[in-house]
Amino acid sequence: MDISYIINELGEDREHYFNAVAPPIIQTSNFASNTVEDLRQKMLHEPEATLYTRGNNPTVTMLEKKIAALEGAEHAIAFGSGMGAVSAAVLSQVRAGDHVVSVRKPYSWTNALMRKLLPRFGVEVTMVDGTNAENFRSALKPTTKLLYLESPNSYTFELQDIEAVVAIARAHNLVTIIDNSFASPINQNPISMGVDLVVHSATKYIGGHSDTMGGVICGRRETINQIFVSEFMTLGAVLSPHDAWLLLRGLRTMPVRMAQVAETTREVVAWLEKQAKIEQVLFPFLPSHPQYELAKKQLRNNTGQFSVLLKTDDIGKVELFCNSLQHFLMAASWGGHESLIFPIAASYAPGKLKPTMPFNLVRFYIGLEDAEYLIRDIEQALDKV
Incomplete structure (x- = not known):
């Protein structure tokens, strides 16, 4: 059909x-x-x-x-x-x-x-x-x-x-x-x-x-x-x-939205992979990803979600990076028109059980904004770390 x-x-x-x-x-x-x-x-x-x-x-x-x-x-x-x-x-x-x-x-x-x-x-x-x-x-x-x-x-x-x-x-x-x-x-x-x-x-x-x-x-x-x-x-x-x-x-616009999100995400991920302050980008459609071939086999295209590990052992610097982003909303969920981040650091609190994921992991979702617009925002936030 x-x-x-x-x-x-x-x-x-x-x-x-x-x-x-x-x-x-x-x-x-x-x-x-x-x-x-x-x-x-x-x-x-x-x-x-x-x-x-x-x-x-x-x-x-x-x-x-x-x-x-x-x-x-x-x-x-x-x-x-x-x-x-x-x-x-x-x-x-x-x-x-x-x-x-x-x-x-x-x-x-x-x-x-x-x-x-x-x-x-x-x-x-x-x-x-x-x-x-x-x-x-x-x-x-x-x-x-x-x-x-x-x-x-x-x-x-x-x-x-x-x-x-x-x-x-x-x-x-x-x-x-x-x-x-x-x-x-x-x-x-x-x-x-x-x-x-x-x-x-x-x-x-x-x-x-x-x-x-x-x-x-x-x-x-x-x-x-x-x-x-x-x-x-x-x-x-x-x-x-x-x-x-x-x-x-x-549903009416889902195919066009998905295509735009996929293209922008690839541009942002490609830029992030080259940044010295990024320890790792977690994204199945990177050729360096251990499951890259499986991703290509099962998925028709990439989507807008990926995570990065910032190269720091200082939770304060992770928070500074996240707080410095101007065009990414800090929120749960994903899939809308707006780009988002969700920092695992927010789950670290005194007296609470330590999360299973590291505090330097930040999940990104790429929305419908222009790739260069988002890259410039990430760049200025990284400069402060």
Whole structure:
């Protein structure tokens, strides 16, 4: 299916809403039925019926159809946040007594789900170095039910060999879930590599404007419908029609945004690699990166996230560098029009547990600004260190 068709036409029955170019926001909590039999049929087929917005809503459904098609999935279900999608996907596949093997150093709240929440309900989790697929095999137990991937993962951007991990999962009849937020559906489609469920923080590249939140699970229709009638309807992490409309708006420009972000990021990274005050640039699309060939195989293009290690053992100098940047906002998340940094140094505080990552690591996200504009800003900040 052509990407232009998916983004601009799929699911858009304009003749049903006055041929409006932009779809309407169906801002309602409830949908009426004409007869008892009509209501009965909606209740019997609620995963596919429009009965109540906490289940289905036409604006949200349009978004789900488009993202499912972009991922090459049969179906998708949207949530109020990326973490809502991650949690529902994982919870749908495990129960007390089960075991999960997860890539280590995932997104921070995924890490909390794996290390804190699941063990409270009798689910054991083993975190492994995902750069070697055999580490997943080595961690398997008779009770293992799920392999969880995030490729590339947060902050340090290690990749997993998706096809190799899927082969291990299939050999042992296990489910695979991957967080594909880093790449977006534009740059990586894990379902084509055999992954069972793909999750996204739609807050990031899908939204693209830093003005809304959302999450999505993509997979086989049967699996998605099972999640609908269980975790989705029970936990209620619903995406509002207005937020779905904002995410639809984001989809319209996603291919152009992703292309611009990729080009600018390559220019900034190439400049950073030559700077004496930078110890290392963590970016899978650098030829010097140990997983460069795997990155080229699995991803169609680079995206806007990378990290740098500043060449200093003085946390004060790291803070000075970050505080001196004038055109990078200091904030969490990424994927919008604005360039960002997130310094690990902010996690270092007296009396708190020392983070697992070094204080001189700074995560960058490149937005839609001009490359030279950003490089000049980094240069003046480095000059002060």
